Structures are given as C-alpha cells and as structure tokens.
Amino acid sequence: NAGVTQTPKFRILKIGQSMTLQCTQDMNHNYMYWYRQDPGMGLKLIYYSVGAGITDKGEVPNGYNVSRSTTEDFPLRLELAAPSQTSVYFCASSYARGSEAFFGQGTRLTVV
C-alpha cells in the first residue's frame, strides 16, 4: 500500500517563483492536512480539508493556496515564493475526526 505520497521530495525555488506540492492518498481518507516544519520546531498547520470541495485555513495559511477536487488529491500551491517559506512540508490524511493521521515522506523546500 502506498499510503500518502508526496512529490517532489526536494526542490529549490528562486524568490518570486511559484510551485505546487503534490499529495495523494490511496486510503480513501476524508480528512487531509498540510503542515510545515521548521528546524527544531513542531508541525504548523497550513490548510486542511474535510472532504472533496471543502478546505479551510490552519495556523499559517498566508502565502499558500489549496484545492480538493477529489478525495485522493490535496495539492498545495505556493505563489511568489519567499525565503520564509523554506521548510519541510508534510501532507497527512486521516479516516475520521480524532483518528490517527498518516504522514507522507515530506518535501524539503528551499527558497533562495
């Protein structure tokens, strides 16, 4: 089973560029999340979705956008990349509210 798959694993962006971080899960989970993790820090929630067509902001949504057109996919869009967005990004999914969240392997993003 693939679980939660993120692409790419690594990326270097120049300031002002845009990109989409891909996340897909094959567990038929309704709930999906995007977190960022800065060095030595915990996970900060960027956006989350409780089902196809439904998204909402987390703690640190500025500079990001999401969409959820299917149950499986939850891409994260970075517009006008800034050095402050240098981080490791994790996508996660869970079956129901209060159940375990499964994480993808992460995307290490550097903005220079």
Add this chain to the structure above:
Amino acid sequence: QKEVEQNSGPLSVPEGAIASLNCTYSDRGSQSFFWYRQYSGKSPELIMFIYSNGDKEDGRFTAQLNKASQYVSLLIRDSQPSDSATYLCAVLGSGTYKYIFGTGTRLKVLA
C-alpha cells in the same frame, strides 16, 4: 491561541531505563491525544493514542492522560538506542478538525 507545550530536551537516559515525556495543552475541551515519533529527516509515525483519562499500555509504551490537569505523558520502558528520536505530542481540540502539535522532545538513549 490553543497551544500544546513540550520540553524540547534533549532528554538523555541510559539504555534499559524508563524515559518519561510530558506534554501540556491549553484547550480544556480537547478530546484526542497522540504521540508521534520522528527520526531525523523522516516523517512522524504514530506511537500511541489515548482518548480517556488514565493509562493505556502498548508493549514498552504507556500513555497517561489527566484531563483535569490538562496533561498527557508517554513512558518508554526498557529504553533502547533505537528509541532515540524526537517525540511529538498532538492534540485534537474541541469542535475542530485540527491536530495541534507541540514542538517535540528530543530523546537520547545512551548505550
């Protein structure tokens, strides 16, 4: 701002000892509590979850929850060098779908 707080460590324990990791949370209505382990450069993986007051045991791991004190802990018995990692506490708050994470406690098990 609903918060989850952990001591960043590092917490160093000798091999075979009990490691005790602690977490406090600010949202009194929180309902679900999770402990994740994260090795350096890897993604978090679930160790334990607990929903009710008291203790829950799974192998060498015991999670303890005290909702009145807003406190959750993780005990690791017979600690092994392979347990060396960062342990993240996560809380699902009341009336929300958001898992809020602490900054994590770095555990070092010395051989």
